[in-house]
Amino acid sequence: MSTVVLVPAAGRGERLGHGVPKALVPVRGVALLVHAVRGLLSAGRVRHVVVAAPPAEVSATSALLTAHGLVAEVVPGGADRTASVRLAFEHALRVHPDVRTVLVHDAARAFTPPSVVNAVVAAVESGSPAVIPVLPVADTVKRVDAHDVVQDTPDRAALRVVQTPQGFDVATLRRAYAEAGDSATDDAGLVEKIGVPVLTIPGHPRAMKVTTPFDLAIAEAVLAEGAPA
Numbered sequence: 001m002s003t004v005v006l007v008p009a010a011g012r013g014e015r016l017g018h019g020v021p022k023a024l025v026p027v028r029g030v031a032l033l034v035h036a037v038r039g040l041l042s043a044g045r046v047r048h049v050v051v052a053a054p055p056a057e058v059s060a061t062s063a064l065l066t067a068h069g070l071v072a073e074v075v076p077g078g079a080d081r082t083a084s085v086r087l088a089f090e091h092a093l094r095v096h097p098d099v100r101t102v103l104v105h106d107a108a109r110a111f112t113p114p115s116v117v118n119a120v121v122a123a124v125e126s127g128s129p130a131v132i133p134v135l136p137v138a139d140t141v142k143r144v145d146a147h148d149v150v151q152d153t154p155d156r157a158a159l160r161v162v163q164t165p166q167g168f169d170v171a172t173l174r175r176a177y178a179e180a181g182d183s184a185t186d187d188a189g190l191v192e193k194i195g196v197p198v199l200t201i202p203g204h205p206r207a208m209k210v211t212t213p214f215d216l217a218i219a220e221a222v223l224a225e226g227a228p229a
């Protein structure tokens with residue numbers, strides 16, 4: 001079965017504040033995007049990779065991936081994450097009409113273990129239309145109002161922290177992007193809006209999203225020799 005992974009990598013990385021698009025920020029001397037695409041391809045179950053890059057960086061991104069021996073198609077991204085995924089998805093549907101399973105994976109989650117990638121693909125291929133890797137919530141969570149006053153304490157046993165790659169059968173993701181509008185912080189959020197069940201499977205701490213300078217320091221440490229697996 002043909003599996004395509006869409007990699008939104010067009011963000012500016014403002015919270016990281018590195019001065020270059022986040023996907024191009026190096027960890028141990030190699031751009032986050034290169035780590036991410038290498039990990040996806042090393043999993044062995046992904047046939048095509050479509051990267052949504054900052055529009056001004058399409059050629060440079062393509063050249064960077066080629067220089068690292070990675071085969072990927074690079075398209076210009078959009079104004080927000082959903083727009084970037086939509087553009088990459090439209091490209092994938094045009095160029096790979098035989099696609100059956102679509103993964104969406106943040107370039108910023110560059111150190112996701114291949115085992116997580118493969119588990120998501122396997123769950124979709126086994127018949128789940130939408131699959132997301134998640135972790136339990138380790139902290140107590142409070143809901144607050146507009147004045148920062150606590151309203152209540154949701155039961156954390158029923159909460160999960162959501163990672164990527166998120167996996168979908170192509171018809172489900174197509175319908176979600178056609179019908180659900182653009183207001184969701186992840187792709188599963190669009191699928192939920194069209195009433196399709198979303199299965200959760202175990203994620204992994206290494207699938208953390210590099211968002212802040214502190215996350216970048218953690219990523220450097222995780223890649224260091226001797227870091228716990």
Ligand SMILES: Nc1ccn([C@@H]2O[C@H](COP(=O)(O)OP(=O)(O)OP(=O)(O)O)[C@@H](O)[C@H]2O)c(=O)n1
Pocket residue numbers: 007008009010011012013014015016022023052077078079080081084085106107108109209210211
């Ligand atoms: N217009 C956008 C915005 C985000 N992304 C991608 O979506 C993923 C998750 O976004 P996030 O981690 O929030 O990245 P940024 O938008 O770059 O971060 P910030 O909000 O700090 O600028 C990243 O791989 C990012 O490159 C994208 O492809 N297109």
Ligand SMILES: C[C@](O)(CO)[C@H](O)COP(=O)(O)O
Pocket residue numbers: 081106162163164185186187209
């Ligand atoms: C898709 C995502 O990584 C799942 O946790 C997350 O929602 C992206 O959010 P961001 O605000 O664009 O970083």
